[in-house]
Amino acid sequence: MIEKKLAQDPGYTMQSPENVWINYTVSEDYLEVNYVSPRTGVDRFKASLDRAVEIVKDIVQAGHQT
Secondary structure (H helix, E strand, O other): OEOOOOOOOOOOOOOOOOOOEEEEEEOOOOEEEEEEOOHHHHHHHHHHHHHHHHHHHHHHHHHHHO
């Protein structure tokens, strides 16, 4: 995780082609998520990440209603 965008993104090395590499940047009004994964699992991983986003949104919205 980084708090501010760097002029150049840091490099990375995948130790295994089956690993997932993920990086996220939190800003005051958005969250940027970047990930690299094997092609065979990317659709399932993206669906899980999208579902997690919906759960977090529901939690945040519920907190604002109380």
